[in-house]
Amino acid sequence: MKFLLIEDHALYRRGLLFLLEQLPGEHQFLESDNCEDAISKASVHPDISLILLDLALPGMNGLDGLLRLRSLCPTTPIVLLSANDNSRLIVDGMRRGAQGFIPKSSSPEVMTAALQVVLAGGTYVPLQGVLRDSPSLNESRSLTGRQREVLALIARDYSNKEIAMQLGMRVNTVRVHVAAILDALNVANRVEAARMAAALGLSSDAR
Structure with missing residues (x-):
């Protein structure tokens, strides 16, 4: 599987790589620290299996980048990552085409399980309590x-x-x-x- 990781904090990106490497199978990783570079990579790699997109990025923000990536990769699941788990942000991301939303505060076990759900064709969001005020x-x-x-x-x-x-x-x-x-x-x-x-x-x- 081929993964595109869009995250501007190198340490957190390394942690994501470690988690993804634990998934079964052989993997290839593409990395970007901003949406513009990620869009360029996605345009030449139509076979990406999963996109992990941080919402707080320099330059183009993650929600705008989500729309661009969705148009380039219409069938590739996109999972949003954010330190902010505000319900409005989650719903807005799902409306724009995301298949998942994982708070950065999630444990490695929760994040791994969430990624497996999305890779299996499902949708993952935090527990419904996060959406209580939506x-x-x-x-x-x-x-x-x-x-x-x-x-x-x-x-x-x-x-x-x-x-x-x-x-x-x-x-x-x-x-x-x-x-x-x-x-x-x-x-x-x-x-x-x-x-x-x-x-x-x-x-x-x-x-």
């Missing part, structure tokens, strides 16, 4: 039980037709629920809604 979480509580079930199936990449079959509904009714969900969560599309569902712990609501 506006999006509060908005999600306003969803009806049926809408939460629809959202959970969206998170599993079900189509409207598949959701209708699963929940015994008409396809047009599913469309209405989907529109209401996107509006409640303040997201633009199903992909963002799915990421939000995973980030907020709603994907387990499907029956």
Whole structure:
């Protein structure tokens, strides 16, 4: 696997390298201490398996860099690293396409487990208590039980037709629920809604 580490503190970057080296398999590492250099590396390495992106970087900030990296590497999982685990920052990062958010205060064991979850195709965010004050979480509580079930199936990449079959509904009714969900969560599309569902712990609501 090929990893791109974007972190301006060399000591912390060395620690990340040590953790990644413990993962099974053979690995190749690319390192950058700013977003501009990372974007250049990503443009010539389309086979990157995972990107670890610090949000507090000199020059272009991590959230702006996330958008650029997501456009260059649309299928590569990107995990955000930050000393700030503010809920708004986490939700903003997930909306922009991150598959994970790991606070820098996490233990090596937690960080390793989080990386394994993301590499297996999952999404990792801190425990839901971190998101307690998130506006999006509060908005999600306003969803009806049926809408939460629809959202959970969206998170599993079900189509409207598949959701209708699963929940015994008409396809047009599913469309209405989907529109209401996107509006409640303040997201633009199903992909963002799915990421939000995973980030907020709603994907387990499907029956």
